[in-house]
Amino acid sequence: MNGGGPLRVPVGHDADRWTTFRSEKTLVVAARTVTSTVRVLECLPALLRGDSRVSVVFAYDGTSAFNDGVLDLLHASGCRVMPWDQLGRITPDLIVSASENIDVPDGACPVLVLPHGIGFQKFVPDSRSAQDRLSGVVPDRLLEAGRAWLALSHPAQEEQLVAAHPKAAGRTLLVGDPVYDELRAGAGRAAAYRRALGLRDDQHLVVLSSTWGRTSLLGRTPDLPARLLAALPCDEYRVAAIVHPNVWAAHGSWQIRNVQVAAALEAGLLLVPPVGAWQSVLVAASAVVGDHGSVTLYGAALGKPVLLGAFGHDSVPGTAIAELGRTAPRFDPHGDLYAQLRHALRPPAPGRYAAVADHAFAEPGLALARLRTAVYGLMELPEPRTAPPAPSPPPRPEPAADVVTSWTVTTSVIRDQEPATVVVRRHPAAAGDTADEEPGTFTHLACDDTERDTRLTESASVLLRRDPAATATEAINWAHDTLDRYPGALLAASTLSGGGCLAALRDGRLVEATMTGPPSGPGLAAAAVYTCLRAHLPVTDTIVTLRIGYVREEDVTLRIRPQATTRPLA
Numbered sequence: 418m419n420g421g422g423p424l425r426v427p428v429g430h431d432a433d434r435w436t437t438f439r440s441e442k443t444l445v446v447a448a449r450t451v452t453s454t455v456r457v458l459e460c461l462p463a464l465l466r467g468d469s470r471v472s473v474v475f476a477y478d479g480t481s482a483f484n485d486g487v488l489d490l491l492h493a494s495g496c497r498v499m500p501w502d503q504l505g506r507i508t509p510d511l512i513v514s515a516s517e518n519i520d521v522p523d524g525a526c527p528v529l530v531l532p533h534g535i536g537f538q539k540f541v542p543d544s545r546s547a548q549d550r551l552s553g554v555v556p557d558r559l560l561e562a563g564r565a566w567l568a569l570s571h572p573a574q575e576e577q578l579v580a581a582h583p584k585a586a587g588r589t590l591l592v593g594d595p596v597y598d599e600l601r602a603g604a605g606r607a608a609a610y611r612r613a614l615g616l617r618d619d620q621h622l623v624v625l626s627s628t629w630g631r632t633s634l635l636g637r638t639p640d641l642p643a644r645l646l647a648a649l650p651c652d653e654y655r656v657a658a659i660v661h662p663n664v665w666a667a668h669g670s671w672q673i674r675n676v677q678v679a680a681a682l683e684a685g686l687l688l689v690p691p692v693g694a695w696q697s698v699l700v701a702a703s704a705v706v707g708d709h710g711s712v713t714l715y716g717a718a719l720g721k722p723v724l725l726g727a728f729g730h731d732s733v734p735g736t737a738i739a740e741l742g743r744t745a746p747r748f749d750p751h752g753d754l755y756a757q758l759r760h761a762l763r764p765p766a767p768g769r770y771a772a773v774a775d776h777a778f779a780e781p782g783l784a785l786a787r788l789r790t791a792v793y794g795l796m797e798l799p800e801p802r803t804a805p806p807a808p809s810p811p812p813r814p815e816p817a818a819d820v821v822t823s824w825t826v827t828t829s830v831i832r833d834q835e836p837a838t839v840v841v842r843r844h845p846a847a848a849g850d851t852a853d854e855e856p857g858t859f860t861h862l863a864c865d866d867t868e869r870d871t872r873l874t875e876s877a878s879v880l881l882r883r884d885p886a887a888t889a890t891e892a893i894n895w896a897h898d899t900l901d902r903y904p905g906a907l908l909a910a911s912t913l914s915g916g917g918c919l920a921a922l923r924d925g926r927l928v929e930a931t932m933t934g935p936p937s938g939p940g941l942a943a944a945a946v947y948t949c950l951r952a953h954l955p956v957t958d959t960i961v962t963l964r965i966g967y968v969r970e971e972d973v974t975l976r977i978r979p980q981a982t983t984r985p986l987a
Contacts, residue, residue, distance in 0.1 A: 427472045427497065440472035442796045445509040448498075449478040451486045451662040453516035453533040455692055458494055460531065460595050461513070463806035464789040470798060473497070476504045476512075478519060483666040490692060510796045517555045517567075524564075527795045530555055531568045531788075534711035535594065535777050537578055538736040560584040566795065568788070570594040571779045577735065590791050593784030594777070595808065596696065600715055601781055603700045603810035610701035613813040614687065616655055617935065619969045621703035621762060623649070623656050625726075628710025629663035632729025635677070638750040641726065642681035645706075647849035648754035650842040651821065652941070653966035657687035657698050659712050665691040684845030685821040689814075696811035704761050706748050709738050717741055718774035722761045724748035737777035744773065782808060821845045822868040823877070824940065827860045828948040831964075836972075838962040839948045841941065846873060859951045861907075863940055866899070875903060879947055881939045882911035889919060889978075896921030907950065910943035918942040919978070927978040928956050932963070934971040941965065945973045 427436050427443075446461070448454040454475075465471050475496040477488060491498050504512075505522035512521055515533040537554065559565035560582070567589045569575055575589045603610070608618075616622055625642060627634035634641065635658075646656050658678065665673060678686060689695045699705070699715060704722040707713030709732040717723045723741070726748040732738050748757055786805035793800045823846035831838040846862060854860045861878040868874050880899050886892035896909040900921060910920035910930075918930040918939045930942040945963050949956050956975045963971045 427474065436472075438469045438472065441470040442510040442798050443472050443474065443507070444792070444796065445504065445507075445512045446473065446475045446496075447478055447504075447512055447514035447516065447519045447521065447528075448475050448487050448491060449481045449514065449516035449519055450483040450533075451490055451666055451691060452483070453514060454487055454490055455662070456515035456531055456533045456596075457513060458490075458496075459599075460785065460788060463785050463809075464792055466806070467803065468801050471796070474499055474509075476501055478516075480520070481516070481518070483663045485666040485669070486662075486691070510798075511792065513792070520556065521559070521564075526564070527566060528555070528559055528564050529566050529568065529590075529791065529795055531592075532570065532594075535570060535597075535714055535737065537574060537581070538709075538711075538714075538733050538738040554578070554582050554585065557582075557584055560588055563588075566590050566791070568592040568791070570597070570784075571737075571777055573776065577733075590787075591779065592787045592791060593780060593782075595784040595788065597715060597718060597778050598782050598784045598808035599811055600696055600700060600719055602808040603697060604719065606697075606810050607700050610697045610811075610814055613815070614655070614657075614698070614701060615818075616701070619966065620652070621654050621758075622698075622701050623654055623758060624699060624702040624705050624707075624716065625656065625658040626699075626705055626707035626710060626712040626716065627658070627660050627664070627727075628708055628712075628729075629661040629667070630729065630731065632708070632727060632731055633661070633664075633710065634706070634708040634727045635660065635664070637727045639677055641706075641750050642678050642686050643684060643848050644750075645754055646681055646684040646686060646845055649758065649844070650755075650966060651685060651824070651845055652841070652843055652969075654758070655685065655687060656681075657689055657702070659689045659695045659698060660691070661710060661712075662691040680847055682819045683821075683847035685818055687818045694812070694814035697814040700811065701814070704758060709742060711738075714738050714741055714773070714777060717745065717770040718777065720765070720768075720770065722765050723770070724757065724761050726750050737773050740776055741770065741773045744770070784808070820867070820883075821847070822883075823847065823862065823864040823870070823873045825849070825860065826863050826879070826940075826944050826947075827858055828944055829858045830948060830952045830954070836960045836962055837954060838964050838970075839945050839973075840964045841944045841948075842966075843940065843944070859948055861944075861947055863943065865938075865940075875905065877903070878905070878907045879940075879943050880906050880909040881943060882909070883938065885912045885914040886919070887914050889913060892919045893921060893927065896927075908943065908946060910939040910946070912936075912939045912942075920946045922946075922950070926956075927980060929976050929978045931974045932971050933973075934969075941971075942973055946975065949975065 475498045478501045512528045515531040555565045579586045705716035706724045708727040723745045725745050728742045824843045827842045829840045863879040864874045864877040865881040865883045892911040899909040908920050908922050912918050920928045932942050957977045
């Protein structure tokens with residue numbers, strides 16, 4: 418509802434004639450940015466569950482520079498929305514917001530401000546002046562009127578807040594952090610979250626965490642996602658990006674997806690939507706490369722290895738994030754990215770960031786219960802007799818990722834053991850140019866039959882069929898037709914629906930490859946066949962060990978498939 422007409426249901430003049438539920442109190446949520454609105458939407462259902470005494474209406478304040486997407490979010494969530502100018506025409510019992518920079522109309526009802534990050538840890542531009550201000554502090558007139566209450570996650574934040582804004586004295590409530598409680602509740606489900614993301618047990622998930630602004634991780638190194646994907650072997654690593662909702666609101670999803678991270682998406686980046694799945698992705702993370710944003714601090718508090726790729730001067734000294742900036746190792750975006758991640762993933766010292774977490778979160782696990790007590794106390798309504806709400810684990814993640822369709826594959830052979838070992842590293846071709854061969858290595862380009870860049874397909878040495886063939890005859894016909902169309906390719910390979918891989922060689926031979934381990938596409942088996950051909954190893958009744966990364970080895974059995982006639986190809 419965007420116009421200025423009267424909102425009669427469930428509040429407003431004559432609303433009783435039209436409502437079904439008879440409420441005693443009215444709670445208004447002030448929605449100004451996506452970040453702050455999501456925070457309230459995540460908390461409020463657990464606080465008001467089953468209590469029809471409370472009627473909830475959302476008031477949309479469109480004055481923020483980051484207001485894009487707020488109305489879409491509210492409508493998608495089924496919220497009853499009223500324009501901001503109608504807030505002055507009703508008499509709510511409580512206004513709740515996670516945006517401190519709200520200009521509520523005069524009145525008597527209290528205003529509860531929840532943090533939309535972790536405490537008061539950042540200086541941000543002031544929309545009312547050309548100066549910067551401390552994030553999280555409400556306008557002075559609300560403090561002077563005695564209407565504002567600021568929720569804190571740690572007692573130290575009160576001292577910090579009052580030192581910066583003396584008018585905030587006596588206007589704070591120690592609540593805790595419901596997001597941190599949710600993350601801790603989901604810690605035991607990390608394996609399930611990883612499976613939902615399509616990760617194998619031996620794969621690492623590197624999460625890039627970027628706040629907004631020029632000093633953020635992506636503000637300083639916007640090409641980092643693509644370069645990181647180019648540097649990390651895709652059989653060992655996956656990369657996800659959690660980008661602050663303000664970035665999405667300021668630049669739009671089209672700009673982000675089609676310009677900023679387009680190459681990274683083609684290389685398999687898991688770009689986490691601005692609403693929803695970031696908590697479970699963070700729980701699933703093996704390591705976090707971040708900045709001075711709250712997500713990086715949450716990752717450290719969960720015990721994740723943290724590397725700081727940026728750390729802005731807009732962080733506030735003496736806070737938990739400043740302590741993290743002092744203790745966490747730096748990540749050089751222009752150094753050896755692979756080596757830095759491998760070093761970071763070594764077993765960390767137990768409790769490395771315990772002091773940081775203790776500085777940010779007091780008595781974890783109680784935030785929702787304390788928040789319910791605060792909300793009902795401010796509405797002057799007895800709490801429900803039901804048990805206080807407890808934190809729930811985050812839902813399973815469903816971030817979209819483009820399917821990688823081409824790879825730069827580098828292999829080498831260890832011959833002084835039986836069977837011979839083929840070491841393979843694959844990198845998404847979309848993230849960088851094909852590497853030159855070094856002594857003792859073989860490098861080739863592999864593309865599957867869904868690759869859209871015809872230049873890559875025409876340059877590929879190995880061509881792959883993404884969908885398994887129903888029969889061997891279907892696989893053979895596809896391979897022969899593919900090699901006819903692309904005379905520069907050495908082999909074409911397809912998996913079979915019943916298991917195994919069939920590779921057609923340029924000289925007409927057919928190689929059957931059977932690989933141990935979990936089912937996978939034809940790429941790894943084809944890499945073994947290609948390497949045997951380049952290294953002059955037999956492909957007839959032989960076994961090679963395929964070493965994928967540092968922790969995974971599989972055996973690949975190769976044999977020539979008998980056929981009535983051989984079909985040599987030009």
